[in-house]
Amino acid sequence: MTSQTAQDPQVQSLGSLNRQMIVILDFGSQYSELIARRIRETQVYSEVLSYRTSVEQLKQLNPKGIILSGGPNSVYDQNAPHCDPEIWQLGIPVLGVCYGMQLMVQQLGGQVVRAERAEYGKASILIDDPTDLLTNVEDGSTMWMSHGDACESLPEGFEILAHTENTPCAAIADHERKLYGVQFHPEVVHSVGGLALIRNFVYHICRCEPTWTTEAFVEESIREIRAKVGDKRVLLALSGGVDSSTLAFLLHKAIGDQLTCMFIDQGFMRKDEPETLVEIFRDQFHIPVVHVKARDRFLAIIDGITDPEEKRKRIGHEFIRVFEEESKRLGPFDYLAQGTLYPDVIESADTNVDPQTGERVAVKIKSHHNVGGLPKDLRFKLVEPLRKLFKDEVRKLGRSIGLPEEIVQRHPFPGPGLAIRILGEVTDERLDILREADFIVRQEIKERGIYHDFWQAFAVLLPIRSVGVMGDQRTYAYPIVLRLVSSEDGMTADWSRVSYDLLEAISNRIVNEVRGVNRVVYDVTSKPPGTIEWE
Template sequence: MLAENPASDVAAAPVVPHRQMIAILDFGSQYSELIARRIRETQVYSEILPYHTTAEQLRSWQPQGIILSGGPNSVYDRGAPQCDPAIWQMGIPILGVCYGMQLMVQQLGGKVVRSALGEYGKAALHIDDPTDLLTNVEHGTTMWMSHGDSVVQLPEGFAILAHTENCPCAAIAHHERNLYGVQFHPEVVHSQGGMALIRNFVYHICGCEPTWTTATFVEEAVSEMRAKVGDKRVLLALSGGVDSSTLAFLLHRAIGTQLTCVFIDQGFMRKLEPERLVKLFHEQFHIPVEYVNARERFLTAIEGVTDPEEKRRVIGHEFIRVFENESKRLGPFDYLAQGTLYPDVIESAGGAIDPQTGERVAVKIKSHHNVGGLPKDLQFKLIEPLRRLFKDEVRRVARALKLPDEIVQRQPFPGPGLAIRIIGEVTPERLDILREADLIVRQEINRHGLYHQLWQSFAVLLPVRSVGVMGDKRTYAYPIVLRFVTSEDGMTADWARVPYEFLELVANRIVNEVPGVNRVVYDVTSKPPGTIEWE
């Protein structure tokens, strides 16, 4: 089952200890989550654990294999993160990736030094031993490198499997002990033979079977929620997105009438969405929804707030307080259900590993309203069965539960809604302007068949005004930013290359039909360095 503790917590034993799984020890790599995603694409469960998880703790998980992630440190640095040396004696196949490989070499008696030439980007992999880990990986295939250190002396019993022009030890193995290491990153999309290597490790070396399926997750999630909730009642924060809607269906299947869905209209939804959502759940899904109009409360709460992090915090705080009020009216309730996903947890938790504490340093990209805005005196117990799933996995669950395509394929919409698509202070006037511009974007994206080709497509209102000319008169009005991106899971994204004629059409409609706007621009920034949302 999915563990409820964040990746930075010391791992607890899984609820279902017999599940085949691959444990990933996280040394702070930006790609650790991507490793987990790639393992799950083989239909084998993976879980990210802190690098200081002990061999004894790992045994409670009974993993079929262990992967040591990359990381920003050098293994010879003072205080560099180390894994429990006892894991090498567990008899479990281990794959070290980049820093993970270097750590394996160092702890087992080899030597790692600073490279004369670093290696960053694409490199051709020349295979010296096409067996085991590199079976069916083509000679000369492209792999993604990102390292400034190199292995110069292998531990006893290890052999070189592959090299690149600048890296003599690009892949290594101790075949008898099932210990493997790669200097490159097979998990990234740029590594053309990466998935073949990962499948070799998961299936052939670890002996896993493809049992992590959507049907299995649904069955186990329902079972776990029933066991956890018992005869208690659950309050669900319903937003209408695929995450909360999927959670509503899961909970309704698990506990039936013990579930109460509450839709809080905070005033930051898109035009006509609150009405559509309530009608859809009542009439089509037969899941009752309590509608709460809290528009004035939220607008008052964020009045004058311009800092994006504070805006998210205030909105998240108000969400919880409104739910607490509603729970008293409708309750009592013991649990608050949230559609928190793995990327929410990752981005809110921050990135690098502190070598002194073993925890992730709190360098947050941004807080999510259902992760970073929870007050310390929260009166509910949280239930978040989706918090270990990526967005594409949630969509597969939604399809299995037979949710309609309009929800399954719905583009992600942030919990704080339009409030974080208005840069700076949120006012009723700016909300009205953005709603009309957003409606035009959605209409044209659908009309031109682009909706399902884009990860997200939306409008942003900037808090500045510029001079324009309309009808031979001078105008002084707001600009609208169009943001269209493509992505697989929201962790990274690229700006969409939509036709210029389409952009012209949308821009003309917004300028002509939305009072208060006289300029439209297009955002061509990828993630990274930007984020998908502006706030």
């Protein structure tokens, strides 16, 4: 993971919304983003910054507390990452997690060595001091360990708060300087009492207040949008997903008809989705939407193409061409609205800054929004109001500003749409078959009230035919694969253990109602080793 530093003006702007915040200094942990999310759950704002962030930069942000993340290194490695040692003199509470704790110990005069026994997975912590950081954390609680090093001696002023069977220093503190460390990962779901520990640090030690709320975000965002845009026009590429839809509602609330949404219908949407989307935005909420019907263009560009990456590439490039043509026809526009989320900010250091204005300018829209890269001569200044938010926060925001629940809770849908849920060549016939089969899957789980039990639930069409019997006649038709998975973030996923009754109902309806299908199978592969999508 590459974290941006506070030198980036966009990172600095994240702190402008709310001065009460916790900064996470990232040392390469896979959990750094998760720490930020857990703090946000306490209604306190948090940012992830590089471990290289200087004390001077931190002073400008004025955090109420600092968390040092875990990381893959050992603190005694030759090129191990270190934070600015003046952090310990700031008078700001610091919590070191795993590597962060070991770094704290080393820089303050203690000693870290390779542990006799590494500790990975679940371990019970035995609490020696149940106050302060460990208030309301039950003795014997399970915490998630992942370390091969140990603190052999502590710096002066530190004491042990908790230990495990294998780790004498599982939690430590210098109460006077408000410096704390834990050898486990309180941010992961496996750590029982982990959120209570985080709340103790955020509220009782850092003295934060729960001011990071949806209402406060909406008010501040509207002020910022109006101040930035003025009386200029804004263009938004609307996909129908929760990110772009929430952004459309927020922008319209801020600037009204200065916003124009462009919905490019490439012909690969699910049944009735284009019409429903346009009706919701244009007719129900009076948000200007230009409906670009480009189905024939997209079908032609992937005619005969079977390689999935080539399909994605061609669809993305054609989207750019259509977007460019339509934006010039509708323009001029000064701003391009983009649904960048905070994970994009954390994981990408690719920032393009106009040397004259100091503003970020768009040279591409992210591929997960259907666009592979805008031409360099098509320059907009960016409006990215959601770049402070995680996905779950976007859903809360969308719900709070009136976004219909059917969009708020919409399952993730790939940019190329059904074109990559048809393996091999995409044809009109196969699109029609898959739309009907997919509609039945979604209809059945919605009628049972279990739509939100799944991360995704959809149908896949395989480019093969098999023999069947229908009405005493031989058939030679396509199989449909059902893919229903559960997940928290899409990074990993497990196939859903659904009832046989549900599978039977879906299968019976598909083979009876969808012409061209005579067989239905269920995918029981997790991610990894498989992926959620088939292409």
